Amino acid sequence: MNVPILTTKHMAMPALGFGTWPLKGADCEEAVGTALAMGYRHIDTAEMYGNEEAVGAALAQTPIPRGEIFLTTKVWWDKPNGPAFRAAFEESLTRLKQPYVNLLLIHWPSPELDLPSVLTAMAKIRQDGLAHAVGVANFPSALLKQALALGIAPIACNQVEQHVMLGQQKLLDVTQPAGIVLTSYTPLGRGEVLEHPVMKRIAEEHDATPGQVALAWLLSKELVAAIPKARGTERQAENLAAAQLKLSETDLEAISALPKDKRFVNPDFAPAWDS
Ligand SMILES: NC(=O)c1ccc[n+]([C@@H]2O[C@H](COP(=O)([O-])OP(=O)(O)OC[C@H]3O[C@@H](n4cnc5c(N)ncnc54)[C@H](OP(=O)(O)O)[C@@H]3O)[C@@H](O)[C@H]2O)c1
Numbered sequence: 001m002n003v004p005i006l007t008t009k010h011m012a013m014p015a016l017g018f019g020t021w022p023l024k025g026a027d028c029e030e031a032v033g034t035a036l037a038m039g040y041r042h043i044d045t046a047e048m049y050g051n052e053e054a055v056g057a058a059l060a061q062t063p064i065p066r067g068e069i070f071l072t073t074k075v076w077w078d079k080p081n082g083p084a085f086r087a088a089f090e091e092s093l094t095r096l097k098q099p100y101v102n103l104l105l106i107h108w109p110s111p112e113l114d115l116p117s118v119l120t121a122m123a124k125i126r127q128d129g130l131a132h133a134v135g136v137a138n139f140p141s142a143l144l145k146q147a148l149a150l151g152i153a154p155i156a157c158n159q160v161e162q163h164v165m166l167g168q169q170k171l172l173d174v175t176q177p178a179g180i181v182l183t184s185y186t187p188l189g190r191g192e193v194l195e196h197p198v199m200k201r202i203a204e205e206h207d208a209t210p211g212q213v214a215l216a217w218l219l220s221k222e223l224v225a226a227i228p229k230a231r232g233t234e235r236q237a238e239n240l241a242a243a244q245l246k247l248s249e250t251d252l253e254a255i256s257a258l259p260k261d262k263r264f265v266n267p268d269f270a271p272a273w274d275s
Contacts, residue, residue: 003041003243006225008179010156011103011133013070015219016243017042018236019185019229021049027231032058034233036069039240044159044183044227045096046074046107047088052095060097071098072183074107074137074159077269081114082121089125104131105159108138109271115143119152126153133157135180141170142275148178159183162224164193164214164255165262170274176222184218186264187226188239198258202251208242211235215242217255 004015018035020028020043028051032043036058045055052073059066073092079085089104104125106118122134135157136147144158158175162168162184175182188194194210203210211228218226219242228239247255263273 003039003240004219006181006223008156008181008223010154010179011181013103013157013181013183013225014040014042015225016040016215016240017044017070017072017183017225017227019227020045020051020055021229023054023229023231024049024051025054028054029058029061031231031236033061035236036062036064038233038237040236041068042070042072042225042227044072044185046076046105047092048074048076048107052092056096056098066098070102071096072103072105072159073101074105077106077108077110077113080110080112080118082117085118086121086125089130093130100129101131103133103135103157105135105137105157106139108269109136109143110269115147116150116152119147119150123153135159137185138271140271140273140275141174143271144171144174148174155180157181157183159185159227161186161263161265162218162226163187163189164196164199164217164258165189165260167256167260169260172221172224180223182221182224184224184226187218187228188214189262190264192264193262196258198254202247202254205251206245206247208245209238211238212242212245213247213251213255215239216245216247217252219243220247220252
């Protein structure tokens with residue numbers, strides 16, 4: 001399966017990846033294994049998901065060379081300073097049984113986050129070859145700009161919620177000119193956005209599914225990746241095939257015109273999104 005590669009000065013990331021939350025244990029190992037076998041080459045995990053061992057087991061089992069797989073992990077927000085962040089990341093590597101990850105992210109900006117301290121730790125992790133690229137997640141645009149302005153670590157990515165009902169244009173206005181990848185999480189809106197009549201109509205016209213249309217809209221954007229999660233092989237294959245779907249300008253405009261105010265992931269520790 002031919003998935004475009006987003007190439008920046010920091011990394012080369014397959015635009016369509018496989019999300020692993022909330023998969024766990026043998027279930028997660030099997031799902032990552034089938035995803036890799038059918039052509040996914042980008043796997044997204046995190047310390048908080050409690051599935052790094054399972055992801056590591058799937059990587060150990062697959063015949064696909066490690067160098068062909070792009071692996072992301074994230075350190076949870078309760079490590080707000082450099083030493084705690086580094087120690088947690090090393091534990092992630094141990095659970096993954098990996099000498100390195102391709103991308104390491106700050107999972108959420110906590111109110112206690114000492115940004116210069118964590119960025120300094122990330123820069124060192126990168127220099128040490130333990131993460132080939134580093135970045136952030138759930139950073140609103142003001143905080144992302146602050147992280148970039150500090151110039152301590154080369155930020156390669158901001159992973160945030162984005163789908164046909166949450167456009168994130170304010171963030172794209174920062175990431176695209178800066179050559180940073182915006183990775184869309186919850187790209188299918190947890191399945192909900194797929195019920196929208198506009199999605200269904202466009203899907204019918206292309207002999208595709210609403211999920212494929214939702215993913216193709218994201219992937220049509222410059223420097224945007226998406227990491228849908230699906231437990232079963234049928235939906236895994238359906239989502240992967242979205243990388244081949246080309247929507248017309250009219251389709252893209254019709255989706256872009258839909259309201260963009262629906263956020264599914266908004267925990268009480270979330271930052272002020274509009275900043
Ligand atoms: N950085 C962060 O803070 C953060 C937050 C949330 C998520 N993430 C990452 O992003 C990944 C994806 O986000 P998500 O799991 O929240 O949401 P999602 O991928 O948008 O949606 C997953 C849901 O949609 C269903 N689904 C999958 N493919 C489908 C299809 N083709 N048609 C209809 N339904 C389909 C899945 O069901 P089945 O599995 O039963 O098929 C599951 O219930 C996560 O796994 C995680 O890796 C990161």
